[in-house]
Amino acid sequence: MSRAAFARNAWLVLAVLAVLFSLQFVLPDYQVLMATRMMLLAVFALGFNALLGYVGLLSLGHALFFACGLYASGLTVYHFGWGLPAAFVFAVGASAVLALLIGAVALRTIRVSFMIVTLMFAQVGALTVLYFAAWTNGQEGLSLPASARVADLGVATLDLTDALTRYNIAYGLLAASLLILLVYLGSARGRIATAVRDNEGRTEMLGFNVFAAKLEMFVLSGAMSGAAGAAYGLLFGYLGATFASFQYSIEPLLFTLLGGAGTLLGPLVGVLFMVGLIDKLSELTTAYLLVIGVVLIVLILWFPKGILGTVRERWLPWLM
Amino acid sequence: MADVTPLLVATGLKRHFGGLRAVDGVDFSLPAGEIRAIIGPNGAGKTTFVSLLSGRLEPSEGRVTFAGEDVTRLPAYRRVQRGIAYTFQITNIYLTKSVADNVRVAVESRARRERGVEFEAATLEALQAVGLEDRAETPAGELAYGHQRLLEVAMGLALRPKLLILDEPTQGLSDAEIRAFIALVRRIAETATVLLIEHNMDVVMALADRITVLARGQVLAEGTPAEIRANSEVQAAYLGTPC
Numbered sequence: 001m002s003r004a005a006f007a008r009n010a011w012l013v014l015a016v017l018a019v020l021f022s023l024q025f026v027l028p029d030y031q032v033l034m035a036t037r038m039m040l041l042a043v044f045a046l047g048f049n050a051l052l053g054y055v056g057l058l059s060l061g062h063a064l065f066f067a068c069g070l071y072a073s074g075l076t077v078y079h080f081g082w083g084l085p086a087a088f089v090f091a092v093g094a095s096a097v098l099a100l101l102i103g104a105v106a107l108r109t110i111r112v113s114f115m116i117v118t119l120m121f122a123q124v125g126a127l128t129v130l131y132f133a134a135w136t137n138g139q140e141g142l143s144l145p146a147s148a149r150v151a152d153l154g155v156a157t158l159d160l161t162d163a164l165t166r167y168n169i170a171y172g173l174l175a176a177s178l179l180i181l182l183v184y185l186g187s188a189r190g191r192i193a194t195a196v197r198d199n200e201g202r203t204e205m206l207g208f209n210v211f212a213a214k215l216e217m218f219v220l221s222g223a224m225s226g227a228a229g230a231a232y233g234l235l236f237g238y239l240g241a242t243f244a245s246f247q248y249s250i251e252p253l254l255f256t257l258l259g260g261a262g263t264l265l266g267p268l269v270g271v272l273f274m275v276g277l278i279d280k281l282s283e284l285t286t287a288y289l290l291v292i293g294v295v296l297i298v299l300i301l302w303f304p305k306g307i308l309g310t311v312r313e314r315w316l317p318w319l320m
Numbered sequence: 321m322a323d324v325t326p327l328l329v330a331t332g333l334k335r336h337f338g339g340l341r342a343v344d345g346v347d348f349s350l351p352a353g354e355i356r357a358i359i360g361p362n363g364a365g366k367t368t369f370v371s372l373l374s375g376r377l378e379p380s381e382g383r384v385t386f387a388g389e390d391v392t393r394l395p396a397y398r399r400v401q402r403g404i405a406y407t408f409q410i411t412n413i414y415l416t417k418s419v420a421d422n423v424r425v426a427v428e429s430r431a432r433r434e435r436g437v438e439f440e441a442a443t444l445e446a447l448q449a450v451g452l453e454d455r456a457e458t459p460a461g462e463l464a465y466g467h468q469r470l471l472e473v474a475m476g477l478a479l480r481p482k483l484l485i486l487d488e489p490t491q492g493l494s495d496a497e498i499r500a501f502i503a504l505v506r507r508i509a510e511t512a513t514v515l516l517i518e519h520n521m522d523v524v525m526a527l528a529d530r531i532t533v534l535a536r537g538q539v540l541a542e543g544t545p546a547e548i549r550a551n552s553e554v555q556a557a558y559l560g561t562p563c
């Protein structure tokens with residue numbers, strides 16, 4: 001990618017971040033809450049897209065990393081009384097390590113086998129949450145105590161019962177994730193990642209360790225998904241087994257496909273549309289999961305490039 | 321000739337696919353600086369043989385040494401890092417990336433091993449070597465077939481290899497393109513050793529210092545173009561008619 005194209009992408013990301021920041025001054029309370037959720041799910045989807053969109057690996061088990069972050073942070077807070085910042089950092093580290101271990105195994109397979117292996121690992125994760133019900137309280141889950149509703153940063157304390165505080169924390173995480181991906185993809189490492197995606201055999205025969213490149217992205221992806229899960233648990237104060245379920249592996253896939261796999265902002269766009277849609281639908285019907293399924297099928301069959309993927313193809317070829 | 325260690329040596333190299341002996345006990349030695357052609361009928365095991373050299377396939381038996389080191393157990397990407405570049409028999413490039421970006425991936429590989437690689441200069445140099453500098457921003461998938469082959473050679477060159485393996489590079493090229501290609505390989509050979517699998521005997525005769533003939537996975541003959549031309553066994557197995 002040329003410098004000019006990179007600069008355009010950087011400006012676009014900054015503009016989107018500026019808009020998101022200013023939204024907190026105009027949105028009504030209920031929508032601030034919803035936007036906070038959306039931004040965290042967008043971080044999850046960004047992590048998922050890093051893997052699908054830029055090295056071409058479709059994981060069906062990313063709920064595992066989201067749940068890993070959620071439980072690693074939540075349980076240390078709940079059982080050991082850790083401070084929230086420490087719990088968050090620990091959770092991101094734990095998710096990265098988990099991704100390293102699982103990636104080292106799963107990346108020995110390709111295509112359908114890779115999907116199945118990641119799916120199996122996520123099932124193991126979901127069952128683990130239920131098995132250790134003494135710690136996790138199984139399906140019912142745990143609510144974090146009132147003492148865990150403040151984050152002590154040393155220089156300041158943040159009140160997590162305040163909707164705007166939560167909004168800005170989620171915003172900060174989203175901004176950090178977008179900027180990390182922007183820099184990574186604009187660097188030589190990003191070029192190698194997409195080279196692996198576009199043509200694995202050629203890339204290996206140009207002297208690159210394809211396995212290591214994939215594993216690196218897998219770890220980045222797992223850590224980002226874990227960060228989203230950790231923030232989700234800590235900000236809303238609830239840990240539940242649903243977050244480890246298959247549904248949470250499918251959602252980031254759906255967001256990513258809708259917004260455009262392999263586009264930097266696609267996952268965010270996908271979340272805005274899909275979560276918005278689900279929210280409207282769930283007022284009307286309880287069968288919104290059916291809608292998710294239908295949307296997924298329609299996307300794959302007739303709209304495989306997604307929203308931003310189509311925009312890139314038709315109008316903005318420089319989009320990252 | 322001085323007694324130097326060859327750049328590449330294969331000893332007792334075998335590769336079996338089930339019962340099929342695609343490469344069946346090949347001893348092969350390639351001195352630095354040479355242009356060596358490998359010829360042989362379809363299915364002789366030429367691609368399989370060079371895949372064993374480049375590390376794309378693991379041998380069933382035998383050893384490969386490169387620049388004095390045993391590389392038999394090294395994965396392909398490490399051999400590339402040590403200086404073995406390979407162009408595929410079936411053109412293999414990044415179709416959606418621009419021509420320049422294709423070459424940049426190769427330059428990046430070199431930049432990871434060497435200090436002070438001038439990225440854009442190295443990219444341009446490789447493109448100029450094959451005459452594709454005007455097409456730098458074209459998506460590689462839109463190039464004509466002959467140009468795609470040249471792009472793949474440019475990627476090999478951008479690695480600055482010690483050994484460049486070309487698997488039937490002139491297949492599908494026009495006569496004019498083939499003439500240009502012969503000149504290109506001569507220039508490449510000034511700085512690298514070239515191992516060339518080729519069916520076009522005019523190209524082989526124009527370029528090769530020596531020729532190795534493979535048939536049914538074994539070395540049938542080896543020698544200068546004149547020797548190979550005169551070899552009756554080779555004519556029977558491969559050339560068909562006396563030339």
Ligand SMILES: Nc1ncnc2c1ncn2[C@@H]1O[C@H](COP(=O)(O)OP(=O)(O)OP(=O)(O)O)[C@@H](O)[C@H]1O
Pocket residue numbers: 337340342360361362363364365366367368369409
């Ligand atoms: N991966 C594989 N699995 C099974 N058999 C293979 C494989 N690769 C090659 N073969 C077989 O090994 C033999 C040698 O094939 P190879 O491609 O090396 O021949 P070649 O000399 O390069 O032929 P050509 O001139 O047609 O390119 C053939 O019979 C081929 O069918």
Ligand SMILES: [Mg+2]
Pocket residue numbers: 366367368409487
């Ligand atoms: Mg062949």
